[in-house]
Amino acid sequence: xxxxxxxxxxxxxxxxxxxxxxxxxxxxxxxxxxxxxxxxxxxxxxxxxxxxxxxxxxxxxxxxxxxxxxxxxxxxxxxxxxxxxxxxxxxxxxxxxxxxxxxxxxxxxxxxxxxx
Amino acid sequence: xxxxxxxxxxxxxxxxxxxxxxxxxxxxxxxxxxxxxxxxxxxxxxxxxxxxxxxxxxxxxxxxxxxxxxxxxxxxxxxxxxxxxxxxxxxxxxxxxxxxxxxxxxxxxxxxxxxxxxxxxxxxxxxxxxxxxxxxxxxxxxxxxxxxxxxxxxxxxxxxxxxxxxxxxxxxxxxxxxxxxxxxxxxxxxxxxxxxxxxxxxxxxxxxxxxxxxxxxxxxxxxxxxxxxxxxxxxxxxxxxxxxxxxxxxxxxxxxxxxxxxxxxxxxxxxxxxxxxxxxxxxxxxxxxxxxxxxxxxxxxxxxxxxxxxxxxxxxxxxxxxxxxxxxxxxxxxxxxxxxxxxxxxxxxxxxxxxxxxxxxxxxxxxxxxxxxxxxxxxxxxxxxxxxxxxxxxxxxxxxxxxxxxxxxxxxxxxxxxxxxxxxxxxxxxxxxxxxxxxxxxxxxxxxxxxxxxxxxxxxxxxxxxxxxxxxxxxxxxxxxxxxxxxxxxxxxxxxxxxxxxxxxxxxxxxxxxxxxxxxxxxxxxxxxxxxxxxxxxxxxxxxxxxxxxxxxxxxxxxxxxxxxxxxxxxxxxxxxxxxxxxxxxxxxxxxxxxxxxxxxxxxxxxxxxxxxxxxxxxxxxxxxxxxxxxxxxxxxxxxxxxxxxxxxxxxxxxxxxxxxxxxxxxxxxxxxxxxxxxxxxxxxxxxxxxxxxxxxxxxxxxxxxxxxxxxxxxxxxxxxxxxxxxxxxxxxxxxxxxxxxxxxxxxxxxxxxxxxxxxxxxxxxxxxxxxxxxxxxxxxxxxxxxxxxxxxxxxxxxxxxxxxxxxxxxxxxxxxxxxxxxxxxxxx
Numbered sequence: 001x002x003x004x005x006x007x008x009x010x011x012x013x014x015x016x017x018x019x020x021x022x023x024x025x026x027x028x029x030x031x032x033x034x035x036x037x038x039x040x041x042x043x044x045x046x047x048x049x050x051x052x053x054x055x056x057x058x059x060x061x062x063x064x065x066x067x068x069x070x071x072x073x074x075x076x077x078x079x080x081x082x083x084x085x086x087x088x089x090x091x092x093x094x095x096x097x098x099x100x101x102x103x104x105x106x107x108x109x110x111x112x113x114x115x116x
Numbered sequence: 117x118x119x120x121x122x123x124x125x126x127x128x129x130x131x132x133x134x135x136x137x138x139x140x141x142x143x144x145x146x147x148x149x150x151x152x153x154x155x156x157x158x159x160x161x162x163x164x165x166x167x168x169x170x171x172x173x174x175x176x177x178x179x180x181x182x183x184x185x186x187x188x189x190x191x192x193x194x195x196x197x198x199x200x201x202x203x204x205x206x207x208x209x210x211x212x213x214x215x216x217x218x219x220x221x222x223x224x225x226x227x228x229x230x231x232x233x234x235x236x237x238x239x240x241x242x243x244x245x246x247x248x249x250x251x252x253x254x255x256x257x258x259x260x261x262x263x264x265x266x267x268x269x270x271x272x273x274x275x276x277x278x279x280x281x282x283x284x285x286x287x288x289x290x291x292x293x294x295x296x297x298x299x300x301x302x303x304x305x306x307x308x309x310x311x312x313x314x315x316x317x318x319x320x321x322x323x324x325x326x327x328x329x330x331x332x333x334x335x336x337x338x339x340x341x342x343x344x345x346x347x348x349x350x351x352x353x354x355x356x357x358x359x360x361x362x363x364x365x366x367x368x369x370x371x372x373x374x375x376x377x378x379x380x381x382x383x384x385x386x387x388x389x390x391x392x393x394x395x396x397x398x399x400x401x402x403x404x405x406x407x408x409x410x411x412x413x414x415x416x417x418x419x420x421x422x423x424x425x426x427x428x429x430x431x432x433x434x435x436x437x438x439x440x441x442x443x444x445x446x447x448x449x450x451x452x453x454x455x456x457x458x459x460x461x462x463x464x465x466x467x468x469x470x471x472x473x474x475x476x477x478x479x480x481x482x483x484x485x486x487x488x489x490x491x492x493x494x495x496x497x498x499x500x501x502x503x504x505x506x507x508x509x510x511x512x513x514x515x516x517x518x519x520x521x522x523x524x525x526x527x528x529x530x531x532x533x534x535x536x537x538x539x540x541x542x543x544x545x546x547x548x549x550x551x552x553x554x555x556x557x558x559x560x561x562x563x564x565x566x567x568x569x570x571x572x573x574x575x576x577x578x579x580x581x582x583x584x585x586x587x588x589x590x591x592x593x594x595x596x597x598x599x600x601x602x603x604x605x606x607x608x609x610x611x612x613x614x615x616x617x618x619x620x621x622x623x624x625x626x627x628x629x630x631x632x633x634x635x636x637x638x639x640x641x642x643x644x645x646x647x648x649x650x651x652x653x654x655x656x657x658x659x660x661x662x663x664x665x666x667x668x669x670x671x672x673x674x675x676x677x678x679x680x681x682x683x684x685x686x687x688x689x690x691x692x693x694x695x696x697x698x699x700x701x702x703x704x705x706x707x708x709x710x711x712x713x714x715x716x717x718x719x720x721x722x723x724x725x726x727x728x729x730x731x732x733x734x735x736x737x738x739x740x741x742x743x744x745x746x747x748x749x750x751x752x753x754x755x756x757x758x759x760x761x762x763x764x765x766x767x768x769x770x771x772x773x774x775x776x777x778x779x780x781x782x783x784x785x786x787x788x789x790x791x792x793x794x795x796x797x798x799x800x801x802x803x804x805x806x807x808x809x810x811x812x813x814x815x816x817x818x819x820x821x822x823x824x825x826x827x828x829x830x831x832x833x834x835x836x837x838x839x840x841x842x843x844x845x846x847x848x849x850x851x852x853x854x855x856x857x858x859x860x861x862x863x864x865x866x867x868x869x870x871x872x873x874x875x876x877x878x879x880x881x882x883x884x885x886x887x888x889x890x891x892x893x894x895x896x897x898x899x900x901x902x903x904x905x906x907x908x909x910x911x912x913x914x915x916x917x918x919x920x921x922x923x924x925x926x927x928x929x930x931x932x933x934x935x936x937x938x939x940x941x942x943x944x945x
Contacts, residue, residue, distance in 0.1 A: 019657055026924075040625075057931050058674055064632075065633045065637075078662030
């Protein structure tokens with residue numbers, strides 16, 4: 001069972017700060033977090049903004065989409081099109097990278113990111 | 117026990133193929149290769165492509181490590197000098213002495229050079245090796261006119277090389293009364309001649325050269341009718357002479373007119389010495405094509421590995437593209453009445469000549485000739501070789517069925533399994549179909565596992581048909597789709613979106629796709645939408661590729677570069693100053709680009725709208741450097757300043773850049789306009805290139821630089837500015853509508869069936885009846901131009917998207933770091 005109590009919800013931004021079916025970047029201390037408004041699915045996701053492939057702060061500027069039978073939601077880094085699962089953070093382009101994902105909740109037009 | 121040693125003398129195409137065939141058959145031999153040339157074996161058949169931009173490495177038959185990978189010892193630049201048949205040893209130029217068990221002579225041929233006074237003069241060349249080509253290239257740089265001696269297959273190849281090198285007056289001189297006397301008849305030759313003359317070649321038949329004129333350098337050719345043809349250079353390509361000197365020296369039997377005599381097992385008069393390829397004389401005949409040479413290699417491999425195989429006289433049917441003109445001759449091309457009946461089709465307007473010879477009983481095809489359109493070649497050849505019964509109206513085979521039912525039995529799938537499809541590698545239909553059934557369902561896969569279509573490539577269309585036919589026969593459906601979310605090709609999607617007038621990605625996905633889309637279909641559809649409706653792309657920002665989303669090119673470290681349009685590379689001092697001031701104010705690195713404009717690097721995403729506001733206020737527009745769109749039309753300075761310039765290339769380049777700016781396409785588009793043949797704008801390395809001539813402009817299309825450089829090809833010659841723009845409209849729009857995503861024009865043309873002649877037909881002759889429509893569609897795009905940056909700068913909602921942190925809009929990305937290099941910034945990485 002997931003332990004919800006340890007999550008600290010940070011107010012990241014407002015829903016209209018993030019374009020539909022796209023991403024935006026928020027600052028949390030020294031951390032950069034990419035937030036994705038997957039409006040086609042009515043879902044929100046958040047990951048680290050740094051692409052582990054060439055260490056670029058860019059994932060929030062990438063295109064999002066889905067892949068395979070299960071429609072796994074994903075983001076493609078704008079630099080070299082490495083793709084990452086928005087659910088697990090696993091690299092879907094067949095390489096050994098892993099990115100951090102964050103839980104997201106939306107209330108009253110406000111977007112909160114869960115910091116563990 | 118040590119392995120028996122096979123020494124191969126000669127490292128040409130046939131020598132290489134012998135090694136390749138031997139190593140696949142057996143690992144029980146030590147193989148040693150001696151070659152005279154300094155490099156690995158290369159593709160001599162496609163030698164003229166060396167001038168069209170291919171490198172020696174591109175032409176190479178194998179990778180650099182191939183010989184080592186297969187344990188073959190290769191000695192380049194070291195010809196064998198002596199054979200000691202008593203002791204079975206050879207002796208090389210560099211002093212190696214080696215024992216052999218089997219010796220394979222694949223010494224090839226040299227250019228036949230008639231004995232003429234003046235051969236020693238500067239500017240006289242043969243056309244045979246890459247070294248010859250380098251010398252020709254160097255000489256052509258300063259030559260205005262050039263002559264090729266020899267109107268045969270090789271001569272016309274050489275003539276193409278002269279045209280490719282930009283020789284203004286290129287001539288072909290032939291001794292016989294017709295071109296390609298060994299392959300085609302007089303009527304075919306006349307048709308070929310008129311086609312070639314249209315392309316700028318001057319052809320002189322019945323000319324017997326008596327001497328080469330000039331003091332130190334060649335100045336002309338004197339013929340035995342005392343006439344003189346002035347020229348700056350001469351390329352002799354009058355035939356081949358077998359290289360039999362080593363065999364002669366070793367006492368092997370050679371023919372009275374040259375060639376090492378061999379029996380049907382390819383053995384010379386010494387049974388442990390074989391000869392293959394163009395040096396071998398079989399039944400008094402030298403086989404000057406690559407396919408029979410490969411067959412000979414196969415025979416020798418069989419001999420030494422203990423298999424049964426002998427050489428039978430070989431089908432010399434050929435299909436070639438000579439200077440863009442199809443020429444084919446097959447079976448008994450010259451059979452004539454009363455031995456057979458002939459059917460001839462001639463269209464002097466399109467430059468097409470077709471002749472087929474059929475048996476008197478009308479049942480079988482004996483042979484024929486095709487000029488100008490050789491599409492039917494493969495099927496006709498198969499019909500001859502497999503003795504397939506002719507349809508009741510055999511003329512359908514060259515004219516196509518006209519009304520009524522399609523002729524029965526047409527198509528490659530009706531061929532017997534043992535029909536030879538790839539004659540270079542001797543691959544049958546059955547072998548290819550089996551490979552398809554085993555999972556090789558693309559041309560590349562077939563090439564890899566069967567080697568079919570790896571030689572001359574002429575059978576590639578048939579192989580593709582066989583793949584599609586076999587898959588279809590198995591109930592599988594083959595389609596070219598853009599990604600997992602759409603079962604359509606780009607062209608199909610383009611039409612669907614247009615007919616249904618759809619303008620939004622999500623709606624298109626709902627109508628024609630599945631899932632949530634991805635980084636492949638989103639930008640592809642964004643590009644189609646833009647090519648169709650030319651809306652402001654920032655309004656659907658998240659389906660755009662990153663550069664299009666931020667209307668700038670993302671660079672290392674996550675900053676962007678800014679490129680305002682500078683049409684034709686012409687800029688006023690006032691505007692130069694503005695660029696300098698903007699770059700200074702925002703701390704940008706500046707560099708002149710290859711497309712004659714100025715790039716400013718290191719802009720923070722949040723500075724982009726402010727930077728552009730200043731640029732737009734000074735009269736600049738977006739340069740679309742970030743888009744799959746028209747980039748620049750590069751120009752030379754032209755007739756306004758240059759003493760050589762024929763026309764005002766700058767004005768024309770600006771006119772064209774202004775016309776097509778902002779138009780999105782499957783890939784980026786680049787253009788160039790040169791004011792004379794010196795071609796300072798490098799227009800022939802662009803998707804479209806325009807070069808001034810005395811009479812107007814020459815329009816070249818489908819070239820590019822980049823990782824796979826391609827020379828643009830001539831689409832139309834000596835046309836006026838209006839016609840040039842008309843053809844460009846049609847060409848560009850046809851490309852935009854039909855190319856796959858991210859396919860440059862050169863690759864698009866490569867994949868196009870019928871190639872350049874088809875494209876010419878569509879653009880110039882309006883063979884599809886769509887020219888007017890293409891022009892209208894282009895005009896629509898031209899009329900709907902808008903500066904994308906102006907739209908963003910003036911729209912607060914869109915401007916808002918240009919912040920790094922949405923929760924701290926004022927703050928720039930703190931991870932961006934610069935260092936200093938030559939007094940400018942550089943991304944710290």
